[in-house]
Amino acid sequence: MKKVCIFSSVHSVFDLRIFEKIAKTLKEAGYMVTIIGQYDKNEVVDGIKIVALPEPQNRLFRIFGTTWKTFFLALREKADIYHFYDPELIPVSLLLRALSRAKLIYDVRENHPQAILIKYWLPRILRIPIALTLNLVEKTSAKFFDYVITATPAIREQFKHPNVIDIRNYPRTEMFSKELSRKKKNEFQLIYAGHIAGKKGIKEKVQALDFINQKYKVKLKIFGKFSEPEYGKEVKEVSRGKRIEFLKYVSPSILYQEMKQSDVGLVCSLPKLADTTSLPVKLFEYMAAGLPVIASEFPLWREIVEGNKCGICVNSKEPGEIGKAIEYLIEHPEEAKKMGKNGRKAVLNKYNWGKESKKLITVYKKLLKS
Numbered sequence: 001m002k003k004v005c006i007f008s009s010v011h012s013v014f015d016l017r018i019f020e021k022i023a024k025t026l027k028e029a030g031y032m033v034t035i036i037g038q039y040d041k042n043e044v045v046d047g048i049k050i051v052a053l054p055e056p057q058n059r060l061f062r063i064f065g066t067t068w069k070t071f072f073l074a075l076r077e078k079a080d081i082y083h084f085y086d087p088e089l090i091p092v093s094l095l096l097r098a099l100s101r102a103k104l105i106y107d108v109r110e111n112h113p114q115a116i117l118i119k120y121w122l123p124r125i126l127r128i129p130i131a132l133t134l135n136l137v138e139k140t141s142a143k144f145f146d147y148v149i150t151a152t153p154a155i156r157e158q159f160k161h162p163n164v165i166d167i168r169n170y171p172r173t174e175m176f177s178k179e180l181s182r183k184k185k186n187e188f189q190l191i192y193a194g195h196i197a198g199k200k201g202i203k204e205k206v207q208a209l210d211f212i213n214q215k216y217k218v219k220l221k222i223f224g225k226f227s228e229p230e231y232g233k234e235v236k237e238v239s240r241g242k243r244i245e246f247l248k249y250v251s252p253s254i255l256y257q258e259m260k261q262s263d264v265g266l267v268c269s270l271p272k273l274a275d276t277t278s279l280p281v282k283l284f285e286y287m288a289a290g291l292p293v294i295a296s297e298f299p300l301w302r303e304i305v306e307g308n309k310c311g312i313c314v315n316s317k318e319p320g321e322i323g324k325a326i327e328y329l330i331e332h333p334e335e336a337k338k339m340g341k342n343g344r345k346a347v348l349n350k351y352n353w354g355k356e357s358k359k360l361i362t363v364y365k366k367l368l369k370s
Helices: 016-028 059-077 087-100 112-116 124-144 202-211 229-238 252-260 281-288 299-307 319-331 333-349 353-369
Strands: 003-012 032-038 043-045 048-053 081-084 103-108 147-150 164-166 188-193 218-223 244-247 264-267 293-296 311-314
Touching (some): 003 016, 003 059, 016 048, 032 059, 048 059, 059 087, 081 087, 081 353, 087 103, 103 124, 112 124, 147 353, 188 202, 188 319, 252 281, 281 293, 281 299, 281 333, 293 299, 299 311
Parallel strands (some): 003 032, 003 081, 081 103, 147 164, 188 264, 264 293, 293 311
Antiparallel strands (some): 043 048
8 A cells, every 4th residue: 555645834633635635545446655745643533644744933943843744754655646735735745755755746725925925023124035936946946846736727827737637626525415504593693714814804704794784683793813913803803892702713513514504705815826726725615614705806716706606706805896796696695595505516516526536546546656
């Protein structure tokens, strides 16, 4: 049985793409799978071996300490294929490949150089030089990777590599197969789940509630963790007096139940370069749960939302526009219900992990055959 080691110095071992999609797909295909990532203990979950990395004290420690710890743990696994995330792991991954002679896959979830340009914790004067350096490192190192997997076609086009493929982060439909009955409630519930940062337009979502007729009882539930402390304070300040709940991360099954009890899914990121060409998994999860969505009017997102008649696209920088879209769905319940059904149908028919998983297995078979 061939052995696979998936590793990340940034993500939790139970990150949905890593654990529920990549790792489980490989396990179901007959591979021995180990995941190295942030967690509090070593254990075996669903037949997948978990090797825990303690959460680093700060970014500096992660970059210069956790990366090397990850390297030694990965080398110890003696895997046939190493599958890694995070550009900070590129140097140790290349060393790992040289020492083990195993195959190496780089899985790129976002346009990392563009993302650097909006990192709040980096001094502005350093962002462009670091982004340019990272771009050079990624492109130069790519020729030593046996395969590059990207999350979207736009990211794929950044890599001039003979073995590059986009495997999109669509949901596993079995996670959303259970039909949950909606509870009767006297309020209209909105939901946002995911990364909580300025670029995700959280403040604008909160401010949108000010533009909804006060006769409607509207509640917003936000699931996630603030990655920018100062921004968190700013958001909570504008949240005062509104029906808003800030909740921590929960398991996928509990989050799905929360989605099913909600009326609208919000995915209104601000127009930053790294996001406009991304495919946010939460968009497809809202659709899978049968929710109408209110999404940013990026061309790629508009094509999905309006093309499948499953929601409304708005200027995410304008809270008033978001608020009016929410009010429209409140006042047109039958149309909102139809949008939800259209979105679920679209996920079941085309935006699902089933098709993407076949591409993943093809990549692995090709590498082992070579």
